[in-house]
Amino acid sequence: xxxxxxxxxxxxxxxxxxxxxxxxxxxxxxxxxxxxxxxxxxxxxxxxxxxxxxxxxxxxxxxxxxxxxxxxxxxxxxxxxxx
Numbered sequence: 001x002x003x004x005x006x007x008x009x010x011x012x013x014x015x016x017x018x019x020x021x022x023x024x025x026x027x028x029x030x031x032x033x034x035x036x037x038x039x040x041x042x043x044x045x046x047x048x049x050x051x052x053x054x055x056x057x058x059x060x061x062x063x064x065x066x067x068x069x070x071x072x073x074x075x076x077x078x079x080x081x082x083x
Contacts, residue, residue, distance in 0.1 A: 013068060015044065023048055023058065023075045026066060031081055032056055046075070056081070 005014055015037040023031045023046065032048030035055065039045075044060040058064060058077050067076040 011068075013070065017070050018046065018060075018068075018075070021068075021070070021073045021075045023056075023077055023079075025079055025081075026076060029081060031058075031077065031079060034075070046077075056083070 008014060018034050018037055021034045023034060025031060032055070034046050035049040036047050037044050037060065038047060046058045046060050048056040048058065056079070058079050064078050065075065066078055067074075069075070
């Protein structure tokens with residue numbers, strides 16, 4: 001967590017703060033850990049490192065991101081491991 005940046009507004013996050021957060025779905029299935037965030041024009045994409053051989057990519061948009069808890073280092077995404 002970078003304390004050198006100004007405080008972010010509600011529901012806004014610095015990408016550096018998302019890296020390292022564990023991502024799970026609403027059922028509690030762990031999908032992986034945010035390895036990096038990339039900008040793909042329309043919206044940012046979370047790239048996860050996890051147990052699967054290929055990394056998951058989750059759009060960082062309200063339709064898929066249910067909860068972000070930076071203090072607990074966790075993100076809940078309405079996503080499946082086989083998407």
